[in-house]
Amino acid sequence: MRELRNKNVIKGLLSDIRERAPSLPGPLKIMEVCGTHTMVIHRYGLKKMLSRAGISMLSGPGCPVCITPNEIHEAAIDLITENENFILTTFGDMTRVPTSKGSIQTTVPKKGSQVKIVYSPFDALNIAKKNPKKDVVFFGVGFETTIPSIAVTVKYAVQNHLNNFSLLSALWLIPPPLKTIVESKDNRIQGFLYPGHVSAIIGEKPFQFIPEHYSIPGAITGFEPGDILMSLLSIQNQIINSNPIVDNTYNRVVRPNGNPSAVAVMAEMFQKKDSHWRGLGYITGSGLKLKHEYKDFDSEYKYKMKIEAHSHDLPGCRCGDVLQGKILPSECPLFSKGCTPDSPQGPCMVSYEGACLASFKYGDKD
Amino acid sequence: MCLGIPAKVISVDENKQGKIDYLGTRVKTNFVLLEDVKPEDWVIVHAGFAISKLNEQEAKETLELIREYTEFSENIKEQR
Numbered sequence: 001m002r003e004l005r006n007k008n009v010i011k012g013l014l015s016d017i018r019e020r021a022p023s024l025p026g027p028l029k030i031m032e033v034c035g036t037h038t039m040v041i042h043r044y045g046l047k048k049m050l051s052r053a054g055i056s057m058l059s060g061p062g063c064p065v066c067i068t069p070n071e072i073h074e075a076a077i078d079l080i081t082e083n084e085n086f087i088l089t090t091f092g093d094m095t096r097v098p099t100s101k102g103s104i105q106t107t108v109p110k111k112g113s114q115v116k117i118v119y120s121p122f123d124a125l126n127i128a129k130k131n132p133k134k135d136v137v138f139f140g141v142g143f144e145t146t147i148p149s150i151a152v153t154v155k156y157a158v159q160n161h162l163n164n165f166s167l168l169s170a171l172w173l174i175p176p177p178l179k180t181i182v183e184s185k186d187n188r189i190q191g192f193l194y195p196g197h198v199s200a201i202i203g204e205k206p207f208q209f210i211p212e213h214y215s216i217p218g219a220i221t222g223f224e225p226g227d228i229l230m231s232l233l234s235i236q237n238q239i240i241n242s243n244p245i246v247d248n249t250y251n252r253v254v255r256p257n258g259n260p261s262a263v264a265v266m267a268e269m270f271q272k273k274d275s276h277w278r279g280l281g282y283i284t285g286s287g288l289k290l291k292h293e294y295k296d297f298d299s300e301y302k303y304k305m306k307i308e309a310h311s312h313d314l315p316g317c318r319c320g321d322v323l324q325g326k327i328l329p330s331e332c333p334l335f336s337k338g339c340t341p342d343s344p345q346g347p348c349m350v351s352y353e354g355a356c357l358a359s360f361k362y363g364d365k366d
Numbered sequence: 367m368c369l370g371i372p373a374k375v376i377s378v379d380e381n382k383q384g385k386i387d388y389l390g391t392r393v394k395t396n397f398v399l400l401e402d403v404k405p406e407d408w409v410i411v412h413a414g415f416a417i418s419k420l421n422e423q424e425a426k427e428t429l430e431l432i433r434e435y436t437e438f439s440e441n442i443k444e445q446r
């Protein structure tokens with residue numbers, strides 16, 4: 001699919017987008033929901049080219065490391081600083097998020113405790129197998145793309161009685177915050193690029209409410225520059241024809257009904273709960289926790305953790321506003337001054353998908 | 367975080383564990399989330415799990431559509 005990054009193809013698609021711009025109320029405000037899209041848009045310089053073609057791209061809440069609120073990061077830090085013989089396993093980005101208690105990477109664990117970075121949830125399970133005398137906690141973060149893999153991992157631990165393994169969950173569902181965003185008073189979004197790999201799991205239907213109830217067009221989008229431009233063309237056409245739908249321009253990967261086996265294992269292991277998102281507040285039914293019958297594998301239950309929402313972000317960090325599209329990263333007073341990738345002051349500068357990191361590397365203005 | 371890489375399946379055993387080829391490297395992959403998968407299939411891999419199969423027919427159609435768009439805009443430019 002190399003053609004989807006070919007310069008001439010990109011140019012051709014951009015000129016099509018430009019052709020249509022005069023017949024549209026411009027500039028169009030389109031939200032890319034997924035952090036991986038944010039990265040692609042910046043890396044290929046599409047943000048600036050699109051703004052000249054009458055499309056202004058806004059980043060959405062699709063960076064799981066960023067939207068996980070401080071109280072959960074702090075609870076993970078407490079686990080290893082207050083307990084002996086613990087192994088905290090998690091994805092690399094999570095270890096660098098700064099909180100008022102430092103970051104997982106900078107805190108000093110108690111005797112016999114340590115942090116291990118894993119690539120797959122299954123790696124965490126193998127660590128539990130190899131260390132039967134230690135308590136292994138997998139601090140699992142992710143959207144629907146990652147949740148089925150975590151569900152399979154916990155299911156395996158349950159079946160094999162790996163009682164020293166448990167899950168500290170920071171699991172988020174994508175459709176609920178989109179509803180929050182379109183219903184917010186000052187919403188200006190005129191179209192959505194839906195996340196391709198979340199859709200590979202859940203399919204097209206969970207986004208249907210957006211065109212149906214709010215008449216906002218959108219397209220499920222792949223991760224090549226050509227994919228992004230094709231979806232934007234589709235959104236323009238939907239507006240011109242007054243026919244908002246959920247178009248699927250990534251149908252080489254996304255089936256209309258997603259991946260039913262993955263959805264089934266999610267439903268088998270987890271139940272919905274109301275969750276607190278950084279910047280967006282509490283959202284009904286937007287998070288998942290292990291079902292009651294698996295409570296012994298739920299770190300929160302097992303270690304009687306009290307995770308209470310607070311808004312103690314680091315002083316000056318405006319990550320919450322960035323995640324809602326209220327300000328551009330460069331409008332944060334700390335951006336590139338106190339806050340850089342080497343010394344991040346908030347998660348949006350830590351994560352590979354964070355909007356602040358993308359803007360720092362590639363700029364966010366013309 | 368939702369980064370998924372397209373890769374070719376090398377092997378799958380009866381427990382749905384196996385390997386993919388990613389840029390010449392063989393990487394252990396878990397295939398339990400896919401109904402049917404065999405060597406030579408292309409899949410999207412995320413966090414050590416294959417989460418979706420690539421559909422060749424749809425991939426070809428995407429490329430054709432892209433070509434049409436690009437030719438269409440070439441034609442417009444030529445007409446000017």
Ligand code: SF4
Nearest residue numbers: 318319332339346356
């Ligand atoms: S630039 Fe740094 S301090 Fe400012 S919002 Fe982004 S992460 Fe927070």
